[in-house]
Structure formats: structure tokens, C-alpha cells
Amino acid sequence: MFREIVFKVSDEVERIVERMYEENFFTFSIEEEEEGTFLKIYLNPGEDIPDFLRGMNLEFVQEKEILPSDWLPKDLLKPFEVAPNLVVDPSDVLEDEERIVIKLTPGLAFGTGYHPTTRMALSFIVENIKNGMTFLDVGCGTGILSIAAKKLGAGKVLAVDIDPQAVEIAIENALRNDVKIDVLESNLLEKVKGKYDMIAANILPEILLEL
Structure with missing residues (x-):
């Protein structure tokens, strides 16, 4: 079981993706929807949200527990x-x-x-x-x-x-x-x-x- 945490993105998507790779963080996806652009990150139970994300212009949307098969593109x-x-x-x-x-x-x-x-x-x-x-x-x-x-x-x-x-x-x-x-x-x-x-x-x- 993993945690899926969703944020609405206000910054440039390219900058966010670049920062993710700089921080060696790869368990994420970017999705374009009618309501806007969303960043989804995947963490183990008990794992904290990375500190570098707190300094970015992200709006928390929701958090839920999912099975690994549910988040694989x-x-x-x-x-x-x-x-x-x-x-x-x-x-x-x-x-x-x-x-x-x-x-x-x-x-x-x-x-x-x-x-x-x-x-x-x-x-x-x-x-x-x-x-x-x-x-x-x-x-x-x-x-x-x-x-x-x-x-x-x-x-x-x-x-x-x-x-x-x-x-x-x-x-x-x-x-x-x-x-x-x-x-x-x-x-x-x-x-x-x-x-x-x-x-x-x-x-x-x-x-x-x-x-």
C-alpha cells in the first residue's frame, strides 16, 4: 500500500519536473485535466513529504492510500x-x-x-x-x-x-x-x-x- 498525494500546480511544469530529477525523486506523475494541472507523488506509509516541495507553489488537493498497480501509468x-x-x-x-x-x-x-x-x-x-x-x-x-x-x-x-x-x-x-x-x-x-x-x-x- 502506498500514499498518493495530489497537488494543483501553479508554477511551470517543466521547472517542477526538473527539480524532481535534481532531488532524485522519481515517484511522481503530472496530469493535465479540465480543472488544471496536477502533480501526484507516491510515498511509502509514514514517509514525509519531501522538504523541497514545500517551497514550491503547490496547492494541496487530497491524499489517499492506493495499491501499486493503481498508480502505474x-x-x-x-x-x-x-x-x-x-x-x-x-x-x-x-x-x-x-x-x-x-x-x-x-x-x-x-x-x-x-x-x-x-x-x-x-x-x-x-x-x-x-x-x-x-x-x-x-x-x-x-x-x-x-x-x-x-x-x-x-x-x-x-x-x-x-x-x-x-x-x-x-x-x-x-x-x-x-x-x-x-x-x-x-x-x-x-x-x-x-x-x-x-x-x-x-x-x-x-x-x-x-x-
Whole structure:
């Protein structure tokens, strides 16, 4: 069960979306209706509204509890190509023998394949991963990068995230794709040991500088 909180938007929509991405906040949608433009955000039970939203010109409309399936946009339920020869299929309906298919349920963890940085990371993996290479995914979110690397021939794959919910989702997605990856709850490289041939870190630049 998640919380859906709705605001009426008075500011420019582009500025709001840009700020959302700057703050690494991705569980939201913008909807145009006859009454105006509305911002919907999705939070876990007990999770506070982000402070940065309080400084924006937003008018609170309502709050309610919903199931995850109720807030997923229909577009997220259709297969879509995220990189050359790599397709995400959230609905398990795609049969494609020519391309690699990742079965992925979008949720509150970052990494659905829609965000540009995720697509760039996937394209790099497609072009550079070699059979047997070891792969480390720092800030794994849904595990999409790790799953892609494994399906493309990587050997040992370790996915880490500080968010326990992301760890749980990454494990579920690995099982759904029938791939063997190790998933670990860790603050960046705190619990990571050993060297890796390829490291992916699809996280904010200021956090990367700490590595």
C-alpha cells in the first residue's frame, strides 16, 4: 500500500519536473485535466513529504492510500526498448527471440529504464560488457543494470543499495528474470570487497564524488 498525494500546480511544469530529477525523486506523475494541472507523488506509509516541495507553489488537493498497480501509468505496462537489442517488458507478454528481454516491474525503486541516465548506462553495458566480466552495480534500484549485465554474459554480478526496499525489489526482479546476481544492502562501497571489471553507479554526482 502506498500514499498518493495530489497537488494543483501553479508554477511551470517543466521547472517542477526538473527539480524532481535534481532531488532524485522519481515517484511522481503530472496530469493535465479540465480543472488544471496536477502533480501526484507516491510515498511509502509514514514517509514525509519531501522538504523541497514545500517551497514550491503547490496547492494541496487530497491524499489517499492506493495499491501499486493503481498508480502505474499504462505506458509503463508496455514493452519498450531501452538500448540496442535490449527490451524491458513489465507485463510478461513479449516474445522476442532476437533481442534480450528484461522482465521488470516498475515500483518505488529507481530504475525503470525510462530515465535518460539509466538508458545511457544500459547502452554502455550493451556495447562494452564481455563474457565472464565481473560487474558491480552501486545504487542498484530495481536491479535493471545488474540483470542486463548478467543476461549479456557477465560472470559474478553484485548489486548494492542503501535502501532495503530497493534490495528487496532487485532480488524479486532477478528471480523473475531467472538470473543469479548477489544483492547486498550497503552504503555505497562500505560492504563491498574485491575488484570488478566494470562498475556502474547510476547515482547523483555529489554522491559519486564520495567514492
